[in-house]
Amino acid sequence: MNNCFILKGTICHTPSLGRLEIHENAYTVCMDGICEGIFDEVPPEFRGLRMIDCTGDLVIPGMTDLHIHAPQYSYIGTGMDYELLEWLDNRTFPAENCYRDTKYAEAAYAVFAEKMKNSATTRAVIFGTIHRESTLILMDLMEKSGLVTLVGKVNMDRNAPSYLLEPDAESAAEDTRRFLCEVQERRYVRTKPIITPRFVISCSDALMEELGTIAAEKKLPVQSHLSENPDEIEFVKQLSPESRFYGDAYDRCGLFGRQSPCVMAHCVHSTEEEAQRIRDNGVYIAHCPASNMNLASGIAPIRKYLDMGIHVGLGTDVGAGHTVSVFRTVTEAIQVSKLYKRLVDPGAKALTFAESFYLATKGGGSFFGRVGSFEKGCEFDAVVLDDSRELLCGSEDSESRLERAFYLGIDRTGIIRKFAAGIETELYNE
Amino acid sequence: MNNCFILKGTICHTPSLGRLEIHENAYTVCMDGICEGIFDEVPPEFRGLRMIDCTGDLVIPGMTDLHIHAPQYSYIGTGMDYELLEWLDNRTFPAENCYRDTKYAEAAYAVFAEKMKNSATTRAVIFGTIHRESTLILMDLMEKSGLVTLVGKVNMDRNAPSYLLEPDAESAAEDTRRFLCEVQERRYVRTKPIITPRFVISCSDALMEELGTIAAEKKLPVQSHLSENPDEIEFVKQLSPESRFYGDAYDRCGLFGRQSPCVMAHCVHSTEEEAQRIRDNGVYIAHCPASNMNLASGIAPIRKYLDMGIHVGLGTDVGAGHTVSVFRTVTEAIQVSKLYKRLVDPGAKALTFAESFYLATKGGGSFFGRVGSFEKGCEFDAVVLDDSRELLCGSEDSESRLERAFYLGIDRTGIIRKFAAGIETELYNE
Numbered sequence: 001m002n003n004c005f006i007l008k009g010t011i012c013h014t015p016s017l018g019r020l021e022i023h024e025n026a027y028t029v030c031m032d033g034i035c036e037g038i039f040d041e042v043p044p045e046f047r048g049l050r051m052i053d054c055t056g057d058l059v060i061p062g063m064t065d066l067h068i069h070a071p072q073y074s075y076i077g078t079g080m081d082y083e084l085l086e087w088l089d090n091r092t093f094p095a096e097n098c099y100r101d102t103k104y105a106e107a108a109y110a111v112f113a114e115k116m117k118n119s120a121t122t123r124a125v126i127f128g129t130i131h132r133e134s135t136l137i138l139m140d141l142m143e144k145s146g147l148v149t150l151v152g153k154v155n156m157d158r159n160a161p162s163y164l165l166e167p168d169a170e171s172a173a174e175d176t177r178r179f180l181c182e183v184q185e186r187r188y189v190r191t192k193p194i195i196t197p198r199f200v201i202s203c204s205d206a207l208m209e210e211l212g213t214i215a216a217e218k219k220l221p222v223q224s225h226l227s228e229n230p231d232e233i234e235f236v237k238q239l240s241p242e243s244r245f246y247g248d249a250y251d252r253c254g255l256f257g258r259q260s261p262c263v264m265a266h267c268v269h270s271t272e273e274e275a276q277r278i279r280d281n282g283v284y285i286a287h288c289p290a291s292n293m294n295l296a297s298g299i300a301p302i303r304k305y306l307d308m309g310i311h312v313g314l315g316t317d318v319g320a321g322h323t324v325s326v327f328r329t330v331t332e333a334i335q336v337s338k339l340y341k342r343l344v345d346p347g348a349k350a351l352t353f354a355e356s357f358y359l360a361t362k363g364g365g366s367f368f369g370r371v372g373s374f375e376k377g378c379e380f381d382a383v384v385l386d387d388s389r390e391l392l393c394g395s396e397d398s399e400s401r402l403e404r405a406f407y408l409g410i411d412r413t414g415i416i417r418k419f420a421a422g423i424e425t426e427l428y429n430e
Numbered sequence: 431m432n433n434c435f436i437l438k439g440t441i442c443h444t445p446s447l448g449r450l451e452i453h454e455n456a457y458t459v460c461m462d463g464i465c466e467g468i469f470d471e472v473p474p475e476f477r478g479l480r481m482i483d484c485t486g487d488l489v490i491p492g493m494t495d496l497h498i499h500a501p502q503y504s505y506i507g508t509g510m511d512y513e514l515l516e517w518l519d520n521r522t523f524p525a526e527n528c529y530r531d532t533k534y535a536e537a538a539y540a541v542f543a544e545k546m547k548n549s550a551t552t553r554a555v556i557f558g559t560i561h562r563e564s565t566l567i568l569m570d571l572m573e574k575s576g577l578v579t580l581v582g583k584v585n586m587d588r589n590a591p592s593y594l595l596e597p598d599a600e601s602a603a604e605d606t607r608r609f610l611c612e613v614q615e616r617r618y619v620r621t622k623p624i625i626t627p628r629f630v631i632s633c634s635d636a637l638m639e640e641l642g643t644i645a646a647e648k649k650l651p652v653q654s655h656l657s658e659n660p661d662e663i664e665f666v667k668q669l670s671p672e673s674r675f676y677g678d679a680y681d682r683c684g685l686f687g688r689q690s691p692c693v694m695a696h697c698v699h700s701t702e703e704e705a706q707r708i709r710d711n712g713v714y715i716a717h718c719p720a721s722n723m724n725l726a727s728g729i730a731p732i733r734k735y736l737d738m739g740i741h742v743g744l745g746t747d748v749g750a751g752h753t754v755s756v757f758r759t760v761t762e763a764i765q766v767s768k769l770y771k772r773l774v775d776p777g778a779k780a781l782t783f784a785e786s787f788y789l790a791t792k793g794g795g796s797f798f799g800r801v802g803s804f805e806k807g808c809e810f811d812a813v814v815l816d817d818s819r820e821l822l823c824g825s826e827d828s829e830s831r832l833e834r835a836f837y838l839g840i841d842r843t844g845i846i847r848k849f850a851a852g853i854e855t856e857l858y859n860e
Contacts, residue, residue: 076834077836081764081782295768298773323838331510334511339729343769353511405507407508408752
């Protein structure tokens with residue numbers, strides 16, 4: 001097998017929130033895709049395995065991107081003067097409509113897949129569009145990308161332009177079932193489907209109930225958006241007056257973590273009651289700080305969620321976020337937590353680098369199982385960074401080097417090797 | 431002369447705040463370093479001039495960085511878990527101490543100058559350290575960099591480790607006068623000195639008075655820091671109880687725009703009275719959003735300052751900011767203005783892309799005179815961007831392309847030509 005080997009380097013990971021461990025000149029071992037731990041010397045039982053010597057380079061777990069919209073890469077970094085609902089109408093919906101054309105989807109998704117492949121991301125939870133065939137094209141490309149991903153065909157049957165709506169709940173459910181069959185036929189190894197109601201605004205109760213049934217039946221995870229923007233939340237209140245809070249509208253339909261794993265993007269404005277339900281149901285929060293700035297949504301109270309014991313990971317939320325770089329998201333999560341402390345709640349301690357690093361690795365990675373650190377038994381996801389071009393004085397300690405690698409965004413040029421679930425990706429860097 | 435030529439391309443600039451003009455397939459003319467305006471066709475009097483044909487590329491004014499610390503590039507992106515005063519003690523002061531060694535300064539400033547040269551920045555207002563010789567080395571390098579800059583030898587005589595203090599106000603003033611003589615002897619064309627009290631905390635009244643006298647005598651501009659962080663402001667209150675507000679401590683010593691141009695970094699927490707004095711004295715504000723996030727300072731109320739008619743430009747504030755990219759600062763200024771609106775003052779309209787673009791060009795550029803647009807009579811500062819690698823669908827309008835160039839940070843790889851005051855820089859890109 002290709003995926004038994006030893007990797008040597010400056011190994012950095014966070015086995016728990018904020019506990020950054022750095023092992024200089026250390027070894028980690030991958031056996032059939034599973035990590036055997038970190039060692040100062042190669043244990044006898046692994047001697048003879050292929051040695052990948054990256055002495056001096058930083059070795060970190062792959063990044064997990066818990067929330068990204070593949071079709072939105074095509075208009076990334078434009079239309080940023082809008083807020084959420086007008087941004088959807090003016091940018092997102094017209095752009096997503098292009099994906100009814102599979103030729104367009106092939107070209108645009110190829111660009112997206114190439115970007116993801118060359119990023120530090122090894123795991124991603126991805127939105128497609130409502131289009132079944134195009135979403136299968138996306139999955140084909142992700143399967144080849146080297147990443148391990150969950151990809152959703154989006155469902156929506158109301159409150160969007162008619163060109164982007166499924167005709168009704170039944171036919172949407174039928175199309176989704178057909179999509180799931182076709183996925184199964186393709187026998188992907190690294191690419192799995194995820195049930196994806198866009199958000200309550202664009203999904204009728206009937207549609208959400210159908211999706212809840214499918215998720216339960218097929219034991220599939222669920223992704224959606226939650227409590228992102230005040231106008232959005234107000235609209236949900238009108239649409240679902242029987243729900244106690246926004247997230248309750250999902251929960252009533254079996255789409256909120258009770259029966260299958262669930263990740264909700266944003267949670268900027270969750271009420272106390274919603275936060276408690278999130279925790280009680282084991283729902284993951286995908287924290288997307290760039291998006292929340294760009295769409296003027298606000299700042300999610302991540303410190304509070306962590307203190308409550310809620311699972312939190314990071315999301316780039318392309319295209320409301322303007323880069324696929326989770327490195328950037330790590331620094332942005334720290335930055336906005338500092339502003340939150342300064343402007344909203346002086347008692348909410350800012351995130352440290354080590355904490356944000358954890359969110360990007362084990363925090364979000366655990367949505368995929370044992371993923372995101374080099375502890376024994378974890379799936380082997382690793383990124384090797386050459387930061388030598390940025391070693392300005394030659395005397396930096398490894399912790400400073402690691403922090404700088406994130407702040408300077410050396411994932412754009414400094415990734416030299418990348419492994420996801422033990423398999424190495426061939427890289428092309430900028 | 432080398433600096434008479436025609437430049438053809440997609441010419442973008444903001445002659446006034448928020449008024450973005452894009453001229454497709456247009457021409458701009460540089461005569462002896464001065465811009466003749468933008469033309470749809472080359473006017474007869476300029477025919478025969480050398481034509482630089484960048485058809486299809488984006489042509490923008492050079493960026494002005496109104497606040498950057500050259501010595502801090504050496505530890506950029508590290509120690510980011512600190513707030514201002516502890517960050518100074520733990521990171522900045524020990525690092526700046528290295529510059530007493532001119533060999534170190536030569537090596538470290540060479541890296542900085544190379545970064546600046548390859549950035550989109552054509553104008554910068556720069557802090558050195560207290561060290562006269564090292565600051566001259568920095569100026570030598572900046573003179574060769576192609577940028578037009580103002581560089582300050584820093585003054586400080588209190589409240590810092592003794593290794594980084596000048597012994598007293600008189601000797602500091604003497605050393606500064608000597609520095610200014612030596613600068614004059616070097617006959618720089620593009621590099622001028624700027625009086626640089628670090629901030630009130632580290633400058634005694636006596637020192638500030640000396641500096642005020644020198645600034646008036648030599649007709650030199652002034653740079654410093656103002657109202658960045660609550661702890662800092664509290665400390666200034668104790669140190670200067672006779673001042674009505676932080677900025678008044680500068681004003682009492684002739685260092686606040688009355689007698690010579692003045693730029694103050696940050697102004698995150700300026701009182702109403704301070705803001706009025708800033709406006710009345712014509713003081714420039716260098717808005718440094720990344721720094722203000724990284725050091726948990728807060729968000730400067732830029733919309734208010736603009737509405738008051740205050741001059742505002744952007745600063746990267748390396749090393750509290752973690753990149754020399756003013757492109758990035760443009761997007762961050764927009765992002766934090768959105769958070770300010772959401773979290774602090776719903777009445778404060780967020781900055782648009784066109785407004786933030788203006789701040790980075792004419793807004794800050796005007797500190798250097800007629801700089802920052804392609805209007806007739808402006809000094810000719812231009813950057814040409816090749817964004818073809820990012821044209822995803824091939825059908826983007828130029829305004830979207832421009833916005834995306836900033837959000838995607840194509841200044842890292844896409845700058846193909848750069849001119850400052852009419853002189854072209856030879857570039858090396860990542």
